Amino acid sequence: MTAKAEQNLSELIRQKSADLGFSICGIARVRHLAEAEAALNKWTASGMHDRMNYLTRDPAGRADPEKVFPGAKSIIVTGLNYYTEKRQRHDDVPLLSVYALGKDYHGIITGKLEELLEYIKTLVPEAEGKAFCDDAPVLEKPWAVEAGLGWRGKHSVVINESIGSFFFIGELLLNIALDYNKPLVNDKCGNCSLCIDSCPTGAINTDRTIDARRCIANLTIGNRGPIPEEIIPLMGRRVYSCDTCQEVCPWNRDAKQHEVQEFIISDELAEMTREEWLTLDNDRFNRLFRGTPVERVKYERFKRNIEAVSKNLPSD
Ligand code: SF4
Ligand code: SF4
Structure with a gap:
């Protein structure tokens, strides 16, 4: 060609x-x-x-x-x-990462x-x-x-x-050759360090790597063991992954609503109350999260996460 x-x-x-x-x-x-x-x-x-x-x-x-x-x-x-801005409605419930809502x-x-x-x-x-x-x-x-x-x-x-x-x-x-894009040569973070300063657990190193032993995304998903005791108070309501370092980034200030129907949160999940979260059983977990990213951690690990963040939920 x-x-x-x-x-x-x-x-x-x-x-x-x-x-x-x-x-x-x-x-x-x-x-x-x-x-x-x-x-x-x-x-x-x-x-x-x-x-x-x-x-x-x-x-x-x-x-x-x-x-x-x-x-x-x-x-x-x-x-x-x-x-998306269409998220869970109550602000006293365990919080799912944006990517896991649909x-x-x-x-x-x-x-x-x-x-x-x-x-x-x-x-x-x-x-x-x-x-x-x-x-x-x-x-x-x-x-x-x-x-x-x-x-x-x-x-x-x-x-x-x-x-x-x-x-x-x-x-x-x-298996075919094409015309290629060029990688960006310039780093556009500049002097900003908002993500490093805002990470609740101090998981972001200064060399653009993450310490997964402290990162809530890893600790609530890939990690099969207990969540370290010293991390639990730092998790806030984050029950499944964490968006903080992306939410504070100036490059996401004008983030637009996605257009994928399947990613939209269900009414049931959006409306779940604190009481419903704290009493979530296996059957409801399966119904709510079948076919979603959360299904990956299965009920036991998710319950472990709920129990961890329940200590940090705002009191009545
Ligand atoms: S996902 Fe959360 S815990 Fe992990 S590095 Fe980002 S802000 Fe820190
Ligand atoms: S918040 Fe965004 S722009 Fe600022 S340092 Fe982190 S990644 Fe770079």
Whole structure:
């Protein structure tokens, strides 16, 4: 394919990704992300990955898309906005992270990426690809940066100049060459340190890494053990993940409402009272959270979280 043809094809792909509802899209040449592998190794060697031991297995493989999709030449990286103001109604109840208010995003994103792949095949019949969203050893944040979607903020989340940081990342690996976006060279955090200063548990290091042993996102989800006693008073009402470092970020000041019907909070969840939260049983948990990100932690771990934050709820 000529450079001009690759350029046209990339433009059609970016347009189709917007038609499918993705908020942003970038394309990068596949390579071994040696610098991301080194950063991952340094972080896990420090012990800050907590009990996420899967991150220590095959770091070289994680940094090399060839290992998960042999013949990969290009990676399309998409972002899907999930920001919303439609949240839980009561302010004395355990608080869910914004991304966990609606249905699970994994299937929605891989479904859209598979549609994108089908479209690409109509243009290039020999094209083959594989879609991922959080479910494979692909280093999604470094790839989002590589594809020009944004930069890693001091809180380590990727920030896009237009839509901020409340977006899910998806990837489509392809066996064809395309025209590529350029990574942003400039860090746009500047002198700001609002996320570091606002983190309730002091989990954000000054080198753009997170100490997962202190981060509420990890401690309420991936962590299967007890929540450390010294962290509980710092959690406030945060029962499932935490949005604080993103909420305070100036780049999210103009975050727009998402347009994904499935992400909208159900009336039942929005209206749940403190009493209902504190007496949540297994059956209601299953009914409320089936098919949502919260389902992942199962009832026992979620109950552990509710019990932890119940100590911090405002008194009657
Ligand atoms: S998610 Fe919450 S606890 Fe984790 S780094 Fe951000 S502000 Fe801190
Ligand atoms: S709050 Fe400030 S330092 Fe933190 S990610 Fe946003 S701009 Fe960067």
